[in-house]
Amino acid sequence: MAIKVNVPGLATTVQDLGRPGYYHLGIPLSGAMDRFALRAANMLVGNDEGAAVLEAVFMGPELEFTSDAMVAVTGAELPPKVDGELRETWASFRVKAGQVLSFDFLKKGARAYIAISGGVDVPVVLGSRSTYALGALGGHEGRKLQAGDQLPVGAISKSVKEGLSVPAALRRGPTNIAELRVLTGLYWHRITDAAGNQFFEDVWKVALEADRIGYRFKGGKPLEFVPRTPPFGAGSDPSNIVDACYPYGSIQIPGGTEPIVLHRDAVSGGGYFMVGTIISADMDLIGQLQPHTPSKFVAVDMKTALAARRDRAAMLDKVRTALS
Amino acid sequence: MSSRYSFGGDEHIFVEVSEEMSLEAFFKTLSMTNAVRDSKIKGVTEICPANASFQIKFDPDVISPDDMLRELKRLEQNAEKADHSLKTRIIEIPVFYNDPWTHETLMRFRERHQDPKSTDIEYAARINNLSGIDGFIKAHSGSPWFVSMVGFVAGLPFLYQMVDRKRQIEVPKYLRPRTDTPKLTVGHGGCFGCIYSVRGAGGYQMFGITPMPIYDPKQEIKYLRDFMVFFRPGDIVKWKPIDRVAYDATVADVEAGKFAPRMRDVTFSLDEFHKDIDGYNHKLEGALNGN
Numbered sequence: 001m002a003i004k005v006n007v008p009g010l011a012t013t014v015q016d017l018g019r020p021g022y023y024h025l026g027i028p029l030s031g032a033m034d035r036f037a038l039r040a041a042n043m044l045v046g047n048d049e050g051a052a053v054l055e056a057v058f059m060g061p062e063l064e065f066t067s068d069a070m071v072a073v074t075g076a077e078l079p080p081k082v083d084g085e086l087r088e089t090w091a092s093f094r095v096k097a098g099q100v101l102s103f104d105f106l107k108k109g110a111r112a113y114i115a116i117s118g119g120v121d122v123p124v125v126l127g128s129r130s131t132y133a134l135g136a137l138g139g140h141e142g143r144k145l146q147a148g149d150q151l152p153v154g155a156i157s158k159s160v161k162e163g164l165s166v167p168a169a170l171r172r173g174p175t176n177i178a179e180l181r182v183l184t185g186l187y188w189h190r191i192t193d194a195a196g197n198q199f200f201e202d203v204w205k206v207a208l209e210a211d212r213i214g215y216r217f218k219g220g221k222p223l224e225f226v227p228r229t230p231p232f233g234a235g236s237d238p239s240n241i242v243d244a245c246y247p248y249g250s251i252q253i254p255g256g257t258e259p260i261v262l263h264r265d266a267v268s269g270g271g272y273f274m275v276g277t278i279i280s281a282d283m284d285l286i287g288q289l290q291p292h293t294p295s296k297f298v299a300v301d302m303k304t305a306l307a308a309r310r311d312r313a314a315m316l317d318k319v320r321t322a323l324s
Numbered sequence: 325m326s327s328r329y330s331f332g333g334d335e336h337i338f339v340e341v342s343e344e345m346s347l348e349a350f351f352k353t354l355s356m357t358n359a360v361r362d363s364k365i366k367g368v369t370e371i372c373p374a375n376a377s378f379q380i381k382f383d384p385d386v387i388s389p390d391d392m393l394r395e396l397k398r399l400e401q402n403a404e405k406a407d408h409s410l411k412t413r414i415i416e417i418p419v420f421y422n423d424p425w426t427h428e429t430l431m432r433f434r435e436r437h438q439d440p441k442s443t444d445i446e447y448a449a450r451i452n453n454l455s456g457i458d459g460f461i462k463a464h465s466g467s468p469w470f471v472s473m474v475g476f477v478a479g480l481p482f483l484y485q486m487v488d489r490k491r492q493i494e495v496p497k498y499l500r501p502r503t504d505t506p507k508l509t510v511g512h513g514g515c516f517g518c519i520y521s522v523r524g525a526g527g528y529q530m531f532g533i534t535p536m537p538i539y540d541p542k543q544e545i546k547y548l549r550d551f552m553v554f555f556r557p558g559d560i561v562k563w564k565p566i567d568r569v570a571y572d573a574t575v576a577d578v579e580a581g582k583f584a585p586r587m588r589d590v591t592f593s594l595d596e597f598h599k600d601i602d603g604y605n606h607k608l609e610g611a612l613n614g615n
Contacts, residue, residue, distance in 0.1 A: 024372040025553045026475035135478035135522060137541040185330040186338055233345030233515040236496060242345045243473060243482055243516060245372045245379035247332030268475035269374055271514065277333030302389055305334040
């Protein structure tokens with residue numbers, strides 16, 4: 001079976017859980033920015049948790065089905081419609097051959113995950129179906145969807161009931177002010193103590209330059225650097241370092257002005273200092289932030305980071321139990 | 325040289341071998357990342373060497389961050405003893421310096437440059453005390469370069485010039501990054517050269533363009549069929565200046581599937597290199613030319 005893309009949406013891409021193992025060659029993990037939502041969407045339609053789905057940002061696509069399928073939409077509140085009739089998010093619903101799946105306006109969040117029973121069956125490249133658009137790799141022809149694309153869908157492995165849903169308490173959406181927990185480190189020592197305090201006190205806002213590569217934040221005060229003689233090879237700006245690797249979730253601040261948090265399609269390295277890294281438990285949340293969302297960085301220690309990671313895993317287990 | 329360790333969140337350890345760039349720091353980085361690979365520590369998912377630092381990504385559900393840190397520190401002691409030699413390859417990369425495509429691009433972004441009145445290559449020649457474009461090309465292509473990191477975007481090599489520090493070309497990055505760079509641009513920022521593997525944003529000065537593709541996600545180009553990325557850290561590169569006619573001929577050869585990169589396997593010894601830099605480079609070039 002195949003799905004015909006009538007209208008592509010803003011930047012709809014095929015994503016799964018990503019492509020580990022090639023970051024040392026500049027090929028990033030990619031995959032769903034909100035991995036929890038991807039897993040939940042797949043469970044709702046009876047797929048393996050890591051099957052490929054469509055990730056739609058801000059605007060949904062319009063898709064025409066050529067055979068019957070079970071569908072679920074999770075993540076952002078982007079209400080799905082079947083032949084114009086509204087359906088619930090975070091719940092499974094049937095789409096029959098010839099019917100059209102479209103979307104109402106975005107109510108909350110940024111990225112919706114559209115799982116289709118059988119999974120989107122584009123070719124596996126380096127172990128994953130995820131799209132890495134900057135490198136024209138994976139997904140559907142290495143790019144975001146275009147009108148007229150035909151997406152292959154895999155064979156249905158397990159049939160599930162219509163109306164299955166994730167309990168509201170287990171859905172994680174963005175709050176009014178996003179709190180992003182940070183483990184400081186990397187080149188934290190490059191800024192003064194006063195600047196370090198300021199960084200955590202300021203309320204930042206998500207900038208318009210926020211995509212799968214990274215999220216930029218604006219509105220905080222510029223950071224003051226500790227004076228130094230530039231090390232050979234680093235460059236003269238106080239925010240420069242000898243080009244190094246960038247962790248996923250690392251926070252670089254070019255020129256000390258606007259922090260950029262690298263996400264799933266991260267550039268793998270470069271010459272800007274980083275003040276720390278967003279903890280793994282909060283990476284999904286970043287993928288659901290809209291531009292202008294007020295955000296605070298909150299300093300935590302490793303113990304808290306690991307506890308938060310366990311909490312997220314426990315939450316996912318509850319979804320598994322609820323849907324089994 | 326004692327390394328500085330830092331956690332990058334709960335999934336990465338970042339190790340700064342040296343704050344400043346040097347071949348010694350690069351060699352230690354390579355031997356430490358090789359040691360991590362060989363040790364097959366459970367839970368390691370990515371091993372990423374950079375110029376003078378490296379990064380390990382791990383799954384904290386499999387190995388605790390503290391245990392991971394202890395393993396790396398243990399490996400550092402062994403890496404100190406590693407000999408400074410490397411089995412690698414030397415590759416000739418043709419470059420059309422001062423080409424019309426990077427020229428068109430640099431003119432479009434002139435207001436983002438330190439010196440809007442000259443081109444990138446004229447500016448780089450002047451601040452490095454080289455005699456004009458010709459003098460610059462001679463210095464740039466006169467000695468081999470080490471690939472000291474692959475990354476930023478897919479398959480992009482960072483290159484470090486194999487001459488003593490006072491002869492290394494150094495230039496600042498653009499005041500504000502460009503939003504466009506032609507694919508296969510040969511660039512330079514700080515002390516590092518690079519080849520842009522894909523078209524896109526960039527902040528390095530632009531000196532020329534190579535007709536030799538280095539990244540092919542479709543894997544249609546013959547020498548990229550086994551793997552889509554050409555470079556690996558430790559490769560040695562020798563630039564070969566070419567003119568428009570040779571550039572066009574090579575592009576046609578690549579399209580016809582007739583082009584194969586010129587390269588030879590070599591063993592590089594850092595100690596021998598330091599004893600006589602120019603003499604050693606001459607020998608490397610000889611190996612490339614089949615002597």
